[in-house]
Each structure stands twice: as structure tokens, then as C-alpha cells.
Amino acid sequence: MAVAPLSSGSEAGEAKERNGAVPAKRLTKEQLLETHKGHLKKQDLSPNAPRPVKQPILAEAYPASTKSIREVELVPLSALCVETHHRGQGIIVRIASPPFFGAGAVSIVEDEHGNADKLAIYNQGDISILSGVPEGCVVAVKEPYYKYNGSDNDYMICVDHPSDVILLRFTDPIIPEPLRLGSVLKTAEDWKKAGDTAFLEKDFSTAVFCYSESLEIEPSPGVFSKRSSTNLLLGRYDAALTDALASRTNATSDWKAYFNAGRAAYGLCDYPTSIVHLREALSLNPTAANVRKEHDRCLTRLHEAETGAYDFLAMHALLSPTTVHLDRASFTRRTVIRSSPHHGRGLFAAEPIPAGALVFAEKAAFMPNQYDPSRAAAALYALTVRQLLSNPSVASSVLALYPGSDLPLPDLPGGTLIDGIPLVDVFLTEGIRQKNCFSAPLSTLSDTKLTTPATAAAKGLWLHAAAMNHACVPNTLRSFLGDILISRATRDIPAGAELFQAYVPVKPDPAERSALYETAWGFQCGCALCEREGRSPEAARARRRELLAQVERACTRQQPGAGVVVPDSVIRGVERALRLLEEAHEGDVFDEPGVLPRLMLVYPCNWLVGAYKGRKNWRKVARYAKRVVRNFGFSGVPLEEEGEKGWDPRGLFTAGGSEGG
The missing domain is CATH 2.40.50.140 (Nucleic acid-binding proteins)
Incomplete structure (x- = not known):
């Protein structure tokens, strides 16, 4: 689009x-x-x-x-x-x-x-x-x-x-x-036949219109059933569910009504309601293979929602450019949304969550299969508006998200039916999209391959994840499999603790990232990194920015790469600039209490890893690789001067092994 x-x-x-x-x-x-x-x-x-x-x-x-x-x-x-x-x-x-x-x-x-x-x-x-x-x-x-x-x-x-x-x-x-033209057709039967004709021609919206005209003249369980089935094909699950229940006649043939109701609730990801209707359909028609199949599929979703048991490798194998919407339930039982002392609402741990464990997995409320960055935002906006129109029951959860502070709001809640149509404000919807959407690769695993275009990302709305506040040093990390967002703990998280994520990759310069947060989301970050970097005098912060610019200029004299041997003189110049930049990080700010990331040091250390790799100096490669990890905030990584005996890399992912990572 x-x-x-x-x-x-x-x-x-x-x-x-x-x-x-x-x-x-x-x-x-x-x-x-x-x-x-x-x-x-x-x-x-x-x-x-x-x-x-x-x-x-x-x-x-x-x-x-x-x-x-x-x-x-x-x-x-x-x-x-x-x-x-x-x-x-x-x-x-x-x-x-x-x-x-x-x-x-x-x-x-x-x-x-x-x-x-x-x-x-x-x-x-x-x-x-x-x-x-x-x-x-x-x-x-x-x-x-x-x-x-x-x-x-x-x-x-x-x-x-x-x-x-x-x-x-x-x-x-x-x-x-x-x-006035008067009634084009005169009887309920005429309108039903017109609906049937439109249905056979796959003009489903006209079929719904004709069935509705028929029902206005004479309510009929059979026409309610037809309209329910047609609305299912259109993805109008709210209407399909209502029509399905309206088509019941208190006979054994009602199995189809319950079957349609179960499928409609499934389409809304309301699996508890779906299983109730599918069980009823199965009791009325126990030999129906299609009912049994939908019943068992719904039980699988309920198990996922309760346990968080997913076969991620199998899910990854299902993905393709045409298969990005995975049939999986969301697992959110370990978390709860409530008021946050930081920014309005937040997401909190409902139970202790160990480092590396699944915090939650969430299926997108809306995510179009559009990975062209020039079209992804427009596609998500259009899909969100149309889904709010088609299924007004989702409006309350979507429109509860933060849209920005400057938008004029309607006098009534979004989704309110007026003249039979759900109220949808497109500016409010776009504000919510801008403030709450995520960019998602087809899979985070595939996105790490060198052959994957860095810009190939769709945009989607994950309502549970959108409740999380930002921290530059978060306690969770997200990844994607199609339209499933997966959040894992980066450290042990106690029950009741607020959960944080990094909205975007964190910029090394605190002034630059602060401006980004203010412009894009309207907040100033108060995480440990930003708070403690803010203790530095402005002169010290300006000095670090000046030294970072010097380091970057030194690094750009020659970039490491396959088959490239960087001259010793260039490497020594980068190391000298790096030492000055390291010295400009005050110990009382960055080391006590607990080690914080020193993000300005990551790029030059990573450059030196590449430079020494080209010279096959593996000791220096290991030295600077550990500094890269240490500068990301992992205090469990010993540097050469601190000794390395007995170091276990697994300590990085324990409660005490990383104050920052």
C-alpha cells in the first residue's frame, strides 16, 4: 500500500x-x-x-x-x-x-x-x-x-x-x-435468493446486505445461519457470533449454530468462549470430523495460553513470505498490566521469572504481511481501522493504548455503536499506531543472517507488549516469529517488579537518545543508565561526545573486513583515542553501585576486534571482545588486568552476573 x-x-x-x-x-x-x-x-x-x-x-x-x-x-x-x-x-x-x-x-x-x-x-x-x-x-x-x-x-x-x-x-x-426508489425487492425470500446469488458469485459484502434486508422483513434462523457463515468468511467475527446464536432452533441441527459460534470466537482469539460452543456442537453431532478438528485445535490454543509451551523450531519452520500469521495463542499469565510510577500504565511480573525464561509470548492483534518499509506503516493503519470496524469488541483494548497528548478525542468511547456502526476515529487510531507499534522481521533468527535485508520489517500492534515501558537497560528482550512476539527475561525478575523493554536500539549519546524519546513518545527516560549518566557534569558529558567523535574519525580511516589488514599505526591511533574515552567515564557514576553500560566504548572496541582479527592476533581479539561485552554492562566478564581464572560465562545470565545487561 x-x-x-x-x-x-x-x-x-x-x-x-x-x-x-x-x-x-x-x-x-x-x-x-x-x-x-x-x-x-x-x-x-x-x-x-x-x-x-x-x-x-x-x-x-x-x-x-x-x-x-x-x-x-x-x-x-x-x-x-x-x-x-x-x-x-x-x-x-x-x-x-x-x-x-x-x-x-x-x-x-x-x-x-x-x-x-x-x-x-x-x-x-x-x-x-x-x-x-x-x-x-x-x-x-x-x-x-x-x-x-x-x-x-x-x-x-x-x-x-x-x-x-x-x-x-x-x-x-x-x-x-x-x-426514494422504494424497495428494490419485495419479499424476504427475494432478498434471501439475491443474497444466495451474491454468495455464489463471491460478492460476500453484497450477500450480507441482502441477507440483512431479508431479516429486516422477516427474521429467519436459516438466514441468520447464512449471514453468520458469510460474516465468518469476511472476518466479521462479532457479527458472525451473534448471528450464529440467533440461528438456534432448539433442535439437534443447532450443532451448526454452535460450530459457527465456536469458529467466530476462535477468530477473536477468545478460546475459552470458543471451546464452550465447540463442545456443545460436538455433543449434538459427535461424528462430525470438522467439529472434532476445530475442538482439538482450540484445546491446543488453551494449553499454550496456560503453559507457554511452544515448539519454536517448528513455528520457525512454518514461516515463509506468504505464511507470517501463525496459529498460536498468546501466553501472558506471568504478567499483569497496572498503573506504573514511570509513565501511566506498565507491565509487571505476576510471579518470579528466572533469567532466560519466557516472560510472555503474544500473537499480534494486527500485523499485515507487508515487509516493504515504505508501505508497512500505511498497511498497519489501514488494517487497524478496518478491524475496528469489522469487530468492535476489540476496540476497548486497542483504544486504551496511549495515542499522544494533542489529539482531539470523540465524546464517546471508540467502538460505541451509532446507527449500527462502530465509532472509529482515524486520527486517534493513527496516533495509537505511531506510539505503540513494533517493527518486526519475519523472524529474529533469520534476521541475524548476513543475506537478510536489514530494512525488511513489517509493523504490528501487540497490545500486551505495548503496555511495557522503556528502559535503556531493560530486564526483558523481545524477538519475533512471524506475528508472534516473544519476550524473555535478561535477568532474574522478582514478583511484582515492573518489566521494561528497549523501544529502539539505544544510542550511545544520552542527549541524542533523550531527544529521540521526547520526539517519538513524549517522555524522558528515567532508567538507571539515564539517571546516572545525568549525574555527570555537562562539561564531562561534552568531553565524552568530543572524544567519541575523535574515536569515530580514527576508526573511519580504514574499516576492518575480510582480507583487510589494518596498519599498526591506525590501530594504535584508535587505541589511544579509546583510552582517553575510557578515562572520561567517571568511576563514581559508571561503576558504583553496580556496573553500567558504557555504550560510547562499544563501537571502538568492536572495531578493534575486527582489526586484530584481520591481523590474526587472537589474544587481542579475545581481549577486545570481552570489553565489548563488558561495555554493554555485563559485570561478570573479567578483563585481563582483573584475572580470568575460574570465569564461567554462564554467570552473565544470573541475578548477580549482570547489573546492566
Whole structure:
């Protein structure tokens, strides 16, 4: 997916001049349709082109409407003012053209008075009819945003929030008389047959619409069952579960209702609810192989959630460029989310967790299979919006995440049903994505190979992991297998202790990383490393930055590598600069109490490992390799001057072996 281009500065300036005014002149319906036909012809030439995503610009945020269409004042298109959000107002229009697909679906629309304009609907999933409303349908837009479209007399109604637009039933009494078509089909049976036809044609969103029309006329267990099965195919698990239970008749044939209900709950990763329904289905139809298979699969997920017993090697073997979503449950029993003294909420150990043990393993709430870094963020944003629309039961856990402090919030909680549609605010959703998503390689193990592109990473939301606060010297380390995030303890963690992770690789310069945390997440890190580095006088910190720059200049004179022999003179220059930088680290800050990482020393020591490797001086290679580990904060590594007798590397991973690592 691509990000839709933004308006140019000149267009924005022209739009500002027109703010709040009713346009003196608009294009006629005929002019709009003529231009629209030209766009449709271009679209026909590339029907399979990927659709871009219009990601919100948070600086332009405005809240989604929290009103029902029956609570607002309905106004004609001619009353719309440029660059205005028409609070307390709404429009009802009929679609007068096929949709043109760009970042959204653009259609020509007309109101009851014969006024015409363009309507752009964004952020609707492919499974929704609203992603491309058929000609002749009637839609309502709540509190519409009307914008200047970049050329003379050209304007457009923009629907950014997907819950701000409603596809009206043909017989809805709110539709003005001139726009009424009446019921296209007359009986519940007619609508059911139309749904069956759409289903056979794999037009599942239309099938759901037709089944819904049938149920409005005459509720039927059979049609509820059909709609449940169709919603399952669309990934609308909330609706599928409700419909499945509504299709019961208190007969043995209800096994299918419970089967669908179990599959829907499984799709929501609600395995305790799923197993209840699948057991009921199995009791009514004990010979059904498909029910037995789903029942046993759900039992496996429940076992994983309780024990954290995973075959990680087998999971790794399943991964491929097309298989990134693993069928596994999340194991979070050892941890609990509660208020943190650091930043709002945090994650805490519910029991003692030994070093190296699994802290938790979590399946992503949302992670698209998109490893192109230029498209990964847009893909995650689009998937999150569409899942919140499809399954409003997930909204409370997702929208509880921190979105940033400057966004205007809706008056009602996200996911609240208004006019039968869950409230989804796209700016709030994008703020949550930006503050809480992780970049994930296909697998952390594979990512260590030299042939793996360093930039090949998807983006995903892991709700449990997102509750963890940052520390530059964390007590957990994360890794990935597809859409599974795995967290392990880097030291012994007592029950009740807060769990920390490093949000990003930690920069050696505390001023640089502090600026990054403030800009990206709005906090100042208070971990042991940052707190104790902050005790250094500014003059000492400036001296270390100056020496680090000297070391880096010395290192860049010649880079070690395969077949490269670095001259002694260059190595001695780096060693001299390294000694000065080591001396600039005050012992009372970095050594007592407990050894802290000296991150500025890692790069030059690592450079010397490579340089001496090229000269086959293995004693020096070992010397500087140990310094690399020591400078990462592992106090259990003896340096030559401290003696090495009896050193056991396993001590690095005990409670006393590493204050920093």
C-alpha cells in the first residue's frame, strides 16, 4: 500500500482564503459526470492496480461524529461551506455514478434538490459495500467535511472517519421523497435468493446486505445461519457470533449454530468462549470430523495460553513470505498490566521469572504481511481501522493504548455503536499506531543472517507488549516469529517488579537518545543508565561526545573486513583515542553501585576486534571482545588486568552476573 499524496502549499493557501464561505459557483452535475467518466476510463486501463491508503496527518485531526443521523439537521449540498466541518448537520445523497478508486472511493452524488457534488469515502475495507458504493444507493454523511479540491469551482465532501457515513436501506423513512426508489425487492425470500446469488458469485459484502434486508422483513434462523457463515468468511467475527446464536432452533441441527459460534470466537482469539460452543456442537453431532478438528485445535490454543509451551523450531519452520500469521495463542499469565510510577500504565511480573525464561509470548492483534518499509506503516493503519470496524469488541483494548497528548478525542468511547456502526476515529487510531507499534522481521533468527535485508520489517500492534515501558537497560528482550512476539527475561525478575523493554536500539549519546524519546513518545527516560549518566557534569558529558567523535574519525580511516589488514599505526591511533574515552567515564557514576553500560566504548572496541582479527592476533581479539561485552554492562566478564581464572560465562545470565545487561 502507498500513502496518498498531500495537497501542495499553494492549494492549501487557496483553500484557506475560501474557509467558511459557500462557493459562489460549483460545477454542474453534467460537468462533474463528464470529468468523472474520464477518470473511470483511466481506471479501466489498470483495474488491478493497488489502491493507496490515505494516512491521516495528525496536525489536521478532527474528531469523528458521535451523533446519530437522526439527531442532526439535514442540509442541502448547496449549504456546504469550504474547509468546514459541519457540526450538528448532515446530508443525504444518492450515488449518481460508479465509484472511481484512488486513496478512497470517489462518486458523483446528488441531493433531493438536484444539487450535485463529489463524495470521497476513505478508510473502508474491501469487505464493505461502502468501499465502492453502487450507483443508485443512498448514503447519509454525518457532520460532513467540505474541502476545496485544488482547481476552480472544484470541491469535494471528504469522509475520513468510516463511521461518519451510513449506507441507508432503500425503505428507510429518513430518505427524502425525491431520492426514494422504494424497495428494490419485495419479499424476504427475494432478498434471501439475491443474497444466495451474491454468495455464489463471491460478492460476500453484497450477500450480507441482502441477507440483512431479508431479516429486516422477516427474521429467519436459516438466514441468520447464512449471514453468520458469510460474516465468518469476511472476518466479521462479532457479527458472525451473534448471528450464529440467533440461528438456534432448539433442535439437534443447532450443532451448526454452535460450530459457527465456536469458529467466530476462535477468530477473536477468545478460546475459552470458543471451546464452550465447540463442545456443545460436538455433543449434538459427535461424528462430525470438522467439529472434532476445530475442538482439538482450540484445546491446543488453551494449553499454550496456560503453559507457554511452544515448539519454536517448528513455528520457525512454518514461516515463509506468504505464511507470517501463525496459529498460536498468546501466553501472558506471568504478567499483569497496572498503573506504573514511570509513565501511566506498565507491565509487571505476576510471579518470579528466572533469567532466560519466557516472560510472555503474544500473537499480534494486527500485523499485515507487508515487509516493504515504505508501505508497512500505511498497511498497519489501514488494517487497524478496518478491524475496528469489522469487530468492535476489540476496540476497548486497542483504544486504551496511549495515542499522544494533542489529539482531539470523540465524546464517546471508540467502538460505541451509532446507527449500527462502530465509532472509529482515524486520527486517534493513527496516533495509537505511531506510539505503540513494533517493527518486526519475519523472524529474529533469520534476521541475524548476513543475506537478510536489514530494512525488511513489517509493523504490528501487540497490545500486551505495548503496555511495557522503556528502559535503556531493560530486564526483558523481545524477538519475533512471524506475528508472534516473544519476550524473555535478561535477568532474574522478582514478583511484582515492573518489566521494561528497549523501544529502539539505544544510542550511545544520552542527549541524542533523550531527544529521540521526547520526539517519538513524549517522555524522558528515567532508567538507571539515564539517571546516572545525568549525574555527570555537562562539561564531562561534552568531553565524552568530543572524544567519541575523535574515536569515530580514527576508526573511519580504514574499516576492518575480510582480507583487510589494518596498519599498526591506525590501530594504535584508535587505541589511544579509546583510552582517553575510557578515562572520561567517571568511576563514581559508571561503576558504583553496580556496573553500567558504557555504550560510547562499544563501537571502538568492536572495531578493534575486527582489526586484530584481520591481523590474526587472537589474544587481542579475545581481549577486545570481552570489553565489548563488558561495555554493554555485563559485570561478570573479567578483563585481563582483573584475572580470568575460574570465569564461567554462564554467570552473565544470573541475578548477580549482570547489573546492566
